[in-house]
Amino acid sequence: MKPPSFDYLRASSLDEVWNALNRDDDVKVIAGGQSLVPLLSLRLASPSLLVDITQLKELMGISCDSNVLRIGALTRHTTVEKHPLIVAQAPLLAQAASWVAHPQIRNRGTLGGAVAHGDSAAEFPAALLALDATIIAWSRGGERRIPAPNFFEAYFTTALAHDELLAAVELPVGRAGATWGFEEFARRRGDYAIGGAAVYAERGGDGVCRAVRAGLLAAGPAPCLAPGLAESMVGRVVDAHLIDCAVAAALGQLTPGANVHGGSEYRRAVIGEMLRRALASAFELGEVA
Ligand SMILES: Cc1cc2nc3c(=O)[nH]c(=O)nc-3n(C[C@H](O)[C@H](O)[C@H](O)COP(=O)(O)OP(=O)(O)OC[C@H]3O[C@@H](n4cnc5c(N)ncnc54)[C@H](O)[C@@H]3O)c2cc1C
Known part of the structure; x- marks a missing residue:
């Protein structure tokens, strides 16, 4: 099936995203598109505007300081599976990534997209709950830090507000035993x-x-x-x-x-x-x- 028509904006700054998201409730962000595009094609979603966030450097990167591993929302599933810092510091998350879909999907899908999607059958939400992750949400108003158990609220429903982006996840690492x-x-x-x-x-x-x-x-x-x-x-x-x-x-x-x-x-x-x-x-x- 074909998706309904929509406008498309490739955001080059966070300000562009905030402007678009605050325009109306019919605007959706798209990252890897591996969940959203099938939903559009099945006409289960029909946003007026898709805001492509994949160029935003602020949502990228993997780092580890003071026993906290931070993984940017745009990190692809394949990178979660293979990145040396994640394999060493959060092997459960790397293992979970290897179970997500097929290589083609893992090459495009993002950690942030999978978590924001909030599917109860998905691997990343389960791993993040086990790892006591904190979900970092950004909006024009600033940052919100949401413990994973408070993030997943109901069927495909998370604590993210319409005008928020999932920016990163943080995991405590390096615990004894x-x-x-x-x-x-x-x-x-x-x-x-x-x-x-x-x-x-x-x-x-x-x-x-x-x-x-x-x-x-x-x-x-x-x-x-x-x-x-x-x-x-x-x-x-x-x-x-x-x-x-x-x-x-x-x-x-x-x-x-x-x-x-x-x-x-x-x-x-x-x-x-x-x-x-x-x-x-x-x-x-x-x-x-
Ligand atoms: C055939 C097939 C099999 C699959 N099998 C599995 C599987 O076994 N396990 C699994 O977990 N997944 C599976 N998936 C889904 C896949 O993992 C997706 O990549 C993932 O669910 C969504 O990531 P994405 O980057 O593609 O997000 P998108 O499809 O771009 O977006 C998904 C949703 O998240 C929102 N969103 C995206 N990024 C952000 C952000 N940074 N902040 C706020 N909102 C955001 C979008 O608005 C949309 O509502 C499968 C997909 C396909 C097509």
Whole structure:
């Protein structure tokens, strides 16, 4: 199908973006276009003006200072997957990137676009929730720092206001005993997840869990954290039994909706198994398959 007609502006400054976004509610920014263009073609979106932000240097770059890794919104999925700083400091995010779609899409799609899109089946939101990320939003009025759990509000709905840009994400890094696991189930590699889990944890030398968070894929209308995980695991020596109990407690609080991929019970079982495997992998508890 063909998209409806729209005006197009390739912004060369942030001021141009603010002017356009404040014009009316019908204006949308476009980054990689890998979610927005299909929506236009299906006529699920019909903006009057598309503001192309891909030339804005302020939204680019990857840096690490004082145990905070900052990744610009325009960073392509492929770069997230391969950049040495991200691979070294946030391997969970790099691993999550490798599961997003196919190479052609990863070459064009941006981290900011994927996060702003707010799809509950997407890999980056789950990883950012697990990594305790802060989403940096800019508008003409200045900067807003939004903790990831407050950012994803509802079905394809985030805390970004219409006149805000997602500028970057920041992650705390370099914590002692940091470990991670990522598991996803999809019908084919590159498809959206039927279920999945991104786990970040901190483990003491004595095998005790010091911190744990898991972002879930396709577990509800919005990207979300596995409920109750820290209460089940922190302060305890982690073994397979503890993980089974923690997963069962989390699943008891989840009701994934039915969709073309299966009923709610099936999807809950898939998410539970992915969470179990990701936790076992993070805590190096041997064979997880
Ligand atoms: C066949 C196919 C398979 C895919 N499979 C997956 C998958 O398995 N997992 C997955 O996560 N994704 C998947 N995607 C989506 C892909 O990852 C997109 O690249 C990503 O969701 C959006 O990034 P983008 O830069 O292309 O954003 P765009 O498509 O340009 O924009 C998406 C939305 O975000 C807004 N936006 C973009 N950038 C900003 C910004 N900086 N600030 C504020 N708003 C912004 C736009 O207005 C729009 O509403 C798939 C896409 C296709 C076509």
